[in-house]
Amino acid sequence: MNDVTSGIPQGSVLGPLLFLIYINDLLECCGAYSEVYVFADDAKFYRHILSDDDNKTLQYALDALQKWSERWLLNLNIKKCQVVTFGRSVDKSYKYTIRDCNNQTIPLERGILDIGVCFDEKLSFKEHIHAKINKAYMMLGLIKRNFKYLTIPTFILLYNSIVRSHLDYCSSVWAPYRSVTGIVPATR
Numbered sequence: 001m002n003d004v005t006s007g008i009p010q011g012s013v014l015g016p017l018l019f020l021i022y023i024n025d026l027l028e029c030c031g032a033y034s035e036v037y038v039f040a041d042d043a044k045f046y047r048h049i050l051s052d053d054d055n056k057t058l059q060y061a062l063d064a065l066q067k068w069s070e071r072w073l074l075n076l077n078i079k080k081c082q083v084v085t086f087g088r089s090v091d092k093s094y095k096y097t098i099r100d101c102n103n104q105t106i107p108l109e110r111g112i113l114d115i116g117v118c119f120d121e122k123l124s125f126k127e128h129i130h131a132k133i134n135k136a137y138m139m140l141g142l143i144k145r146n147f148k149y150l151t152i153p154t155f156i157l158l159y160n161s162i163v164r165s166h167l168d169y170c171s172s173v174w175a176p177y178r179s180v181t182g183i184v185p186a187t188r
Contacts, residue, residue, distance in 0.1 A: 016040075022072070029068045033061035039115065049085075055094045062106075066099045082109045086121055117170045132166055139163045 009015070019041065026043065030036050034047040034057065045065070047058040069076050076098055083096055083106050096106045111120035111127060118128035139162045143150075147158065 026065075026068060030061045030064045033057050033064060036061075044114075049094065059096055062096055062098060078104050078106065081106045082112060083107065084109050084112050084119065084121060086119070086123055088122070115170075117173055132169070135166045136163050139166060 023038070023043075026038065027036050030045065034045045037044040037046065043065075045058065045061050047054055047061070049055055049058065066076065078098055081098065085094075085108070095108075097103045098106060111118055113119075118125065118131060120127055140159075143155070143158050143162065147154070150158070
């Protein structure tokens with residue numbers, strides 16, 4: 001067994017704070033070229049592409065990310081990088097590369113899974129809804145197989161905690177016009 005010479009144990013209380021301190025200057029480094037959204041150990045670069053100059057500016061952001069990662073001795077995993085273009089008229093001609101990976105082009109995807117929500121290039125959320133319905137049916141099957149003799153209050157408790165939570169997850173993102181969060185039903 002090899003000794004660990006750097007880092008901190010996963011699951012520690014101090015780990016997330018130290019990581020945030022470590023990557024704190026990423027926003028300053030790349031933020032001049034694009035919007036940068038950071039959540040835990042994920043970073044997303046966003047730029048509204050209206051011209052070839054916007055495309056080049058987004059590539060500059062990726063180049064700045066590459067320099068930043070070299071300075072802090074972090075390796076970028078090209079397999080975990082992807083490009084998604086959102087919009088009605090999607091132009092797929094733009095290519096983006098990460099320099100240290102032999103100028104390998106970042107793959108263009110039709111959609112992504114981000115924090116449990118499936119986003120496709122047209123923002124239709126059909127894939128997400130289909131996946132959530134399948135997961136809810138799986139949970140209903142779990143209740144049916146494992147709880148033979150249920151009272152109505154027990155079923156409601158299980159349904160609300162195991163099934164409905166999957167259906168409601170991020171509903172304000174994928175169906176904001178149907179979201180009923182915060183609406184209190186009228187009493188008679």
